[in-house]
Amino acid sequence: MNSYHAQQGYKTVQREMNSDKAIELKVFISITSSLSQVDPKEIGGTAALAQALVENAKLWKILFIDLVNPNNPMSMDLKQNLISLAEFTQLHTLKVLAGEADHQILIDINKSVISGLRESSRLSLAPKSAEAAPIMQEAV
Numbered sequence: 482m483n484s485y486h487a488q489q490g491y492k493t494v495q496r497e498m499n500s501d502k503a504i505e506l507k508v509f510i511s512i513t514s515s516l517s518q519v520d521p522k523e524i525g526g527t528a529a530l531a532q533a534l535v536e537n538a539k540l541w542k543i544l545f546i547d548l549v550n551p552n553n554p555m556s557m558d559l560k561q562n563l564i565s566l567a568e569f570t571q572l573h574t575l576k577v578l579a580g581e582a583d584h585q586i587l588i589d590i591n592k593s594v595i596s597g598l599r600e601s602s603r604l605s606l607a608p609k610s611a612e613a614a615p616i617m618q619e620a621v
Contacts, residue, residue, distance in 0.1 A: 506595065506599065509594055509598065513595065516530075516533045516584055530584065534578060537587055542571070548563050566590055
């Protein structure tokens with residue numbers, strides 16, 4: 482009976498973690514899609530680009546705040562790398578808005594994060610070892 486409750490608790494935690502990643506992934510995909518579809522040379526393109534850039538900057542600001550939170554469980558190396566990307570993204574966004582740079586690098590950065598989130602989600606769903614799979618199946 483205790484095994485059953487532990488298993489249910491584990492499944493709940495897994496769903497919550499995966500749903501947070503899924504939400505983060507959806508937001509990144511949506512914003513990256515907006516950035517990718519913008520053509521600043523088209524009528525209204527500059528305004529559309531500015532809006533997409535603002536949304537992307539908001540996302541990275543939220544990530545930055547989460548990353549500097551002392552309770553964030555990520556490894557220090559990963560946090561430092563993402564903080565550097567967040568800082569770069571903010572500075573580069575200002576350059577794009579000023580007409581001094583192209584926004585493609587922001588799209589590329591977001592696509593890399595999307596890849597990482599997908600891989601992380603895939604790995605969090607996989608059994609930790611070949612031995613863990615039968616044990617997990619037996620408990621279900």
